[in-house]
Amino acid sequence: MSDSTVSVPDPTGDGDGRPGRIDAVPVRHPGRWVAIAVLALIVAMIANLLITNSAFEWDFVRQAMIQSPVINGLLVGTLLGTALAMLVGVAFGVVLAVMRLSDNPVLRYSAWVYTWFFRAIPRLVLLTIMGALGYLWPDGLGLGMPFAHELHNAFGPDFTFATINANKLFSGLFGGVVGLGLSEAAYMAEIARAGILSVEPGQREAAQALGMGNGLSMRRIVLPQAMRVIVPPTGNETIAMLKDTSLLIGIPLGTEMFFQLEAIGSRTYKVFPVLVAAVIWYLIVCSVLMILQARLERHFGRGFGSKPVAREQGVRARMLGLAGGGPR
Amino acid sequence: MSDVPLVHAVNVTKAFHGNEVLKGIDLDVEAGQVVCLLGPSGSGKTTFLRCINQLEDIDGGRIWVDGELAGYEDRNGRLHRLPDKRIAQQRREIGMVFQRFNLFPHMTAIENVMEAPVRVKGKSKGEARKRGLELLNRVGLGDRCDHYPAQLSGGQQQRVAIARALAMDPKLMLFDEPTSALDPELVGEVLKVMRGLADTGMTMIVVTHEMGFAREVADMVVFMDGGVVVEQGAPRDVINNPQHERTRSFLARIREESAEEAAALAEKMAAEQI
Numbered sequence: 001m002s003d004s005t006v007s008v009p010d011p012t013g014d015g016d017g018r019p020g021r022i023d024a025v026p027v028r029h030p031g032r033w034v035a036i037a038v039l040a041l042i043v044a045m046i047a048n049l050l051i052t053n054s055a056f057e058w059d060f061v062r063q064a065m066i067q068s069p070v071i072n073g074l075l076v077g078t079l080l081g082t083a084l085a086m087l088v089g090v091a092f093g094v095v096l097a098v099m100r101l102s103d104n105p106v107l108r109y110s111a112w113v114y115t116w117f118f119r120a121i122p123r124l125v126l127l128t129i130m131g132a133l134g135y136l137w138p139d140g141l142g143l144g145m146p147f148a149h150e151l152h153n154a155f156g157p158d159f160t161f162a163t164i165n166a167n168k169l170f171s172g173l174f175g176g177v178v179g180l181g182l183s184e185a186a187y188m189a190e191i192a193r194a195g196i197l198s199v200e201p202g203q204r205e206a207a208q209a210l211g212m213g214n215g216l217s218m219r220r221i222v223l224p225q226a227m228r229v230i231v232p233p234t235g236n237e238t239i240a241m242l243k244d245t246s247l248l249i250g251i252p253l254g255t256e257m258f259f260q261l262e263a264i265g266s267r268t269y270k271v272f273p274v275l276v277a278a279v280i281w282y283l284i285v286c287s288v289l290m291i292l293q294a295r296l297e298r299h300f301g302r303g304f305g306s307k308p309v310a311r312e313q314g315v316r317a318r319m320l321g322l323a324g325g326g327p328r
Numbered sequence: 329m330s331d332v333p334l335v336h337a338v339n340v341t342k343a344f345h346g347n348e349v350l351k352g353i354d355l356d357v358e359a360g361q362v363v364c365l366l367g368p369s370g371s372g373k374t375t376f377l378r379c380i381n382q383l384e385d386i387d388g389g390r391i392w393v394d395g396e397l398a399g400y401e402d403r404n405g406r407l408h409r410l411p412d413k414r415i416a417q418q419r420r421e422i423g424m425v426f427q428r429f430n431l432f433p434h435m436t437a438i439e440n441v442m443e444a445p446v447r448v449k450g451k452s453k454g455e456a457r458k459r460g461l462e463l464l465n466r467v468g469l470g471d472r473c474d475h476y477p478a479q480l481s482g483g484q485q486q487r488v489a490i491a492r493a494l495a496m497d498p499k500l501m502l503f504d505e506p507t508s509a510l511d512p513e514l515v516g517e518v519l520k521v522m523r524g525l526a527d528t529g530m531t532m533i534v535v536t537h538e539m540g541f542a543r544e545v546a547d548m549v550v551f552m553d554g555g556v557v558v559e560q561g562a563p564r565d566v567i568n569n570p571q572h573e574r575t576r577s578f579l580a581r582i583r584e585e586s587a588e589e590a591a592a593l594a595e596k597m598a599a600e601q602i
Contacts (some may be wrong), residue, residue, distance in 0.1 A: 055583045205383055206430035206489075210444035210496060211420030213413060220447060224434050303476035 064270075064277040069260045074281060077256025080243045081176055086238050088181025093188025098218065100193050111189065113261045118186035123179070127250035130179035134167030141166040164305030173255070176248045184241060191233045227300040235293035239286055257281060332395050334359040334500060334531050335380060342375055342390035350374045351387065351555035356547075362532045364542040364563070368578055369554035373535045376552070377502050380417055380533065381422040394499055396422060406408035409598045420448060423493030427505040429485040431477040437464060437488045441495045443470075449496070456495070463491040483514030487521050494525075501525065503534040512593045539582055543567050551575045 050056060064070065099111035116128075142148060142188065144160035199222050207217030233314045246258040253259070258278050265274035335357040336487045342350040349372045357363050365373040380391060382399050391398040399415060400407040410418075432440050441460035445451040451459075466472050467487035469480075477485050478565045486506055493501060503522065507515040519541050526532060526545050535540060542549050550560040553574045559566055570576045 200430075202426060202428055202430040203432065206424075206426060206432070207418060208383065208416070209381055209422070209424035209426075210492070211416050211448045213416045216447055220443065221432055225432075256505065300434075303435070303478055 008065075022304055025120075055093045055272055056276060057270060060268075060270055060273045060279045061280070064261060064264050064274050065281060067260070067264060069255075070257055070264070070277075070281075073255050073257040074285075076173065077176075077248050077253055077259070077284070078242065078245045078281075081173060081180070081248060081253075081256070082238065084173075084177040085180035085184055086234075086241055088177060089184025089188045089237070089241075090180065090192075090234065092185035094192045094223070096185055096189035097192035097196055100189065101196060115186045116244070118183050121183065123183050123244055124247045124250045126183055127176060127179045127247055130175040131171050131251035133170040133175070134165075137166035140164060141169065172253060176251050176253050177247075179251075180241065180244060184237065187237060188234070191230055191237070192226070193267055195228075195230035196222060198229045199225045224300070228297075228304060231296050231300050235289070235296070238293075239289055242285060242289065243282065244247040332392075333357055334361075334394055335533070336392040337380070338390050340376065340379060340391060342379060342384060342388050342398045343387055350379070350386075353552075353555075353557060355550060355557065355560075357500075357531060357533060359531050361547045362526045362530075362534065362545055364546040364549045365533065365535045365552060366537070366539075366542060366549055366566075366578070367558075368581075371552040372555040374504055375540075377504050377533060377535050380500075380502060381419050381424055383424075388508075393418065416448075420444075420496055421499045423496060423498035423501045425486065425489050425493055425501065425503045425506045425510050429477070429482070429489045429509070431485055431489055431492070436474050436476055437469060437480070437491075440477070440488055441492045444492070445495050445558050460491070460495060463494050464488070466494075466524075467491045468517070477505055481514060482510045483517045486510065486518045490518075490521055490525070499531065501530055501532045503532065503536070505535050505537070507536065507538060512589055513597070523526045537582060537585075539567060539579070539586065551578070555580070 095112045096114060099107040100115075102108055121129075140163040142160040143162045143164065144158075145151065148159035152160070170178075203221055203225065204217055207221040212220070245256060248256045249259050261274040261278045265271040333356040336356065337353055337355045340347065340350055340353040351372075353372070353376055355363075355376075365377065367373050375384060379386050380393065380398070390400075396418065399410055401410055402408075431437075432443065435443065438457065438460050441463055442453065442456040445456040445459065446453055461470060461473060462589070464473050467490055469484055469487055469491070470482060472480060472488075480488065490501075490506075500531065506522065507518050510518065515538070519538060522523060522532070522534070522541070523545055534541075534546070546563045548560060549563045549566045551558045551566055551570070551572075551574075558572050558574050559570065564574065567579065570579060
């Protein structure tokens with residue numbers, strides 16, 4: 001052992017010769033500065049395009065965004081459509097997931113067939129079919145026993161309880177929500193199944209040992225814990241659904257934002273600015289949804305020590321680390 | 329029915345995928361008794377415990393709890409499987425404490441304890457909360473009632489789990505290696521609570537490796553190996569003076585392990601003091 005390793009520098013100067021508080025030169029990250037320069041250049045180019053290119057017609061974009069048919073389409077077709085379709089999708093998806101995990105082979109197989117069918121059909125095609133379903137029942141859709149019409153002709157008693165105008169029923173928002181919801185349920189079923197399977201089997205056993213029945217333990221114990229796994233992908237699904245409401249044109253449904261903006265574009269021959277208007281609206285609504293999703297995740301993450309707040313702080317620390325190379 | 333044992337198991341058999349785990353277990357537990365099930369891992373003691381509250385279905389034999397046949401109804405000499413609802417009812421009479429606690433992580437300690445009385449028994453929340461606080465106080469955790477399980481130590485979690493089981497006012501408590509997943513220094517607090525529970529006259533069946541507990545608290549110890557009961561009797565007879573070779577070798581091994589564990593614990597505590 002040489003002398004130099006034994007004598008410890010004492011920069012804090014409290015004089016007792018023992019090492020004090022660490023005040024070291026941080027590691028430099030030249031790569032980060034290069035990346036920042038490249039990104040800054042790209043941002044400047046985009047800003048240049050947006051500001052100097054007159055084809056954007058920002059005044060027109062702003063006006064198109066707040067036209068009352070557009071707002072109406074945003075509220076009804078886009079937002080309400082998303083909410084209702086996701087409601088149908090999540091509720092039905094959880095039921096399908098429970099069916100998939102059931103001991104009953106009939107339930108299991110039915111759920112599988114459902115998922116197989118609806119995952120195979122593109123949503124635009126499905127919505128077009130929904131809109132055209134009225135074609136199957138030109139005389140109205142009868143609600144009653146299967147083969148009620150044939151029974152009526154053969155024996156006399158009529159088992160049809162009500163008749164609905166099928167064309168009216170399936171065109172419009174109802175048909176759109178049903179179509180998107182049924183399709184979504186097929187995807188939500190897989191998400192919910194993964195969530196349920198992620199819950200430790202001991203949880204179910206503990207519930208059973210307390211005398212809780214299957215339904216109660218699923219509702220009170222398993223599903224709330226599964227939500228922690230289910231919520232993040234469901235948030236993604238909701239955002240995807242928001243965008244898929246633009247497919248409601250397949251029904252066709254007129255009270256939808258993108259349809260209305262395009263209509264304005266074709267009337268005024270200002271096709272590009274209305275697309276920009278649509279992009280801005282989608283950006284705004286998606287941002288709100290992302291905030292809601294973060295809140296939900298925090299709610300269902302309680303008791304698991306996962307703290308989104310800490311994660312935000314982490315991001316900030318990393319940003320600071322950019323300059324100082326601080327702890328990561 | 330006071331002359332009928334609280335748990336009356338006759339010739340219980342159980343196989344997993346053709347592997348016979350229980351090969352005809354007979355056991356009677358009187359009300360108020362504390363019975364410890366001992367034996368090497370794989371001897372079937374945990375499986376047998378789980379059969380008593382029907383977390384496992386038995387293949388053969390019968391188990392009666394408080395005079396009621398578990399899982400089946402005898403109608404004119406033919407057994408009929410009970411519907412899930414009736415099985416859930418039978419389980420309400422039996423509290424269970426698991427090796428890995430199995431507290432509900434999305435609920436605080438008091439919510440864990442209140443859950444079953446409110447949802448299963450239909451008690452009011454106020455009433456369940458009052459009784460829940462009483463029970464948490466009894467296991468020494470009255471000040472931790474608003475903590476989530478993740479914020480509690482293993483020993484504290486297990487004590488909450490005991491309070492949760494007691495909240496259903498069970499006639500019988502089953503303990504499945506309640507201290508095996510705990511750090512050695514946390515074992516004592518859980519055993520103390522169990523000892524206190526035994527003193528109140530609770531009927532308990534405990535699968536454990538804690539020989540000290542078995543010797544001091546149990547009215548009867550049952551030594552199982554290879555799916556059969558090798559010997560059973562008063563703890564001083566079975567533990568201090570085992571009749572069978574298998575019991576003797578098991579006890580010798582346990583003694584070695586606990587000696588090692590004690591040494592490790594002493595070392596750890598000494599290290600912490602420095």
